[in-house]
Amino acid sequence: MRKLPFVIELEAKRSFEFFWNEANTNPDSPGYGLILDQSANKEVASIASVGFGLTAIIIGIERGWITREEGYERTKGTLKTFWNNVEHERGFFYHFLNMETGKKNESFYDCASIIDTSILLNGAITSAEYFGGEIAELFEKIYDRVDWMMYYDHSVNQFYMGYKPETGGFHHWDMYAEQMMQYILGVASETHPVPVKIYEGFERRLGEYGGYEFYNSPGGSLFTHQYSHAWFDFNKYLDSDGIDWFENSVKASKANRQYCINEHGNFKTYHENSWGLTACSTPNGYGGPGTPPYHPNVTSKNDGTVAPSGAAGSIVFTPEESISAMEYYYGKHSKLWGEYGFVDAYNLDVTPEWYANHVIGIDKGITLLMIENYRSGLVWDLYMKNKVVQKGIKLLDWNKKDSGSL
Incomplete structure (x- = not known):
């Protein structure tokens, strides 16, 4: 168990508070437990925000922020x-939901989302591992309902990226990116x-930047x-091709930082x-730098x-560099700090200088979970x-590494 610097501990607690406070807590509502996609829109929930939020609850209990x-x-x-x-399509939930009803959000129609x-x-x-009992049973029912084959395009041996009941699957997870979890869950059903x-179906393309060679995602x-x-916990496994995906993320994080130094x-x-x-x-608006x-x-x-x-989300890969960045943000940019810790982003290259006025659930989520993994390994365990x-x-056929712990 690591003792965290003050700023990192505070950011973790404030990130948790987003998931705890920005949820539907009306027990009579069909949307009970849904969590906002972002703090600036009080009507739209996202299922990804809920996924991070379920794990956030466990962290909150273990840190003493809420009771068990x-x-x-x-x-x-x-x-x-x-x-x-x-609302779902053969077990796949819609990305964005109405916060109160749990139905797909009609104001910007989205797809039933595999990721x-x-x-x-x-x-x-x-949640299932932490609580067991009825919660584990609920997880199993939800998981068993998911029809992974609905999202499988056998002609190219890849998952579709999206699915709409009117038109079927579209686009493909054809390159390495954040989808690794889908292979684990999809084959184990x-x-x-x-x-x-299907794990052989996506492209791994080695590239180099700043002296680091690694598999990057298309937009980086x-x-x-x-x-x-x-x-x-990819730090404990090599995949069937011998790829160390944890070390790959270390290199990607260092290359990302080097780019910012160079630019x-x-x-x-x-x-x-x-x-x-x-x-x-x-x-x-929302973008993908x-x-x-x-x-x-x-x-x-x-x-x-x-x-x-x-x-912050790379703290397990680059602890010193990530902590230094968060301490810099906190110490030098007061406008970056708000009710739920760091706001989503900032930009000094526009006039006037811009600071977001909100937080986004998935960004608070990756921050909180990675801080906890760096602190204790709780989520991984x-x-x-x-x-x-x-x-x-x-x-x-992934194999344990000879050693793999932070």
Whole structure:
């Protein structure tokens, strides 16, 4: 158990408070337990936010921020909502939901999402392991209902990226990104598994930047190297090809920081303590800043925006650099700090200088979970002992490393 610097401890607690406070707590509501997608819109929930939030509840209990009884009731009610009320397509939930009804959000129609459903399931897995009993039973029912084959395109041996009942699946997870969790969950299903060979279906493309050679995602956003790692302890396993995905994320994080150092002359927001380009709010709306090596069909969308969650979400990969960044943000940018800790992002390269006026659930989530994994390994420990996860590891033929601990 590591003792955290003051700022990191405070950011963890404030991040937790977003998930605890910005939830539907009306026990008579069909949307009980749903959590806001972001603090600026009080009507729209996201299932990914709930996935991070379920694990956040466990962290809150272990840190003494809430009681076990409070956490148990909130978790049980949330999973009952997903089993009974939340709109889905053969087990896949819609990305955005009406906060009160649990139905898909009609103001910006979205798809039944495999990646966001997977994040929701990851949160439920930690809940099942932590509480057991009725909560574990609810997780199993929700998981067993998911028809992974609905999202499988056998013609290319890949998952679709999205699915709409009117038109079916569209686009593909054809390159390495944040989807690693989908292979573990998809192959391990007792009811609707996808073939194990699906893990061979996406492209791994080695590239180099700043002296680091690694597999980058198409746009180079840092969250793609973090989200699956928030739950699965890749530091203990090599995949069937011998790839060390944990070390890959270490290199991606260091390359991301090096890019910000190199580009300081072009963007004054970027420097050695202001780095971690990742999907976030920008002065022009939600965007996907990232760093090279880019895939040939991708061009940079960087505009000087930096999200604190970029460096924070890499604290297990680059602890010294991530802590220095968070201490810099807290000490030098008072406008970056708010009710729920760091706001989503800032940009000094526009006039006037821009600071977000809100937080986003998934950014608070990756921050909180990675801080806890750095502190104690709690999330990893719970997730890795789950029977679904262990079955997925065995089927994918991933092997334990000789040693692997922070």
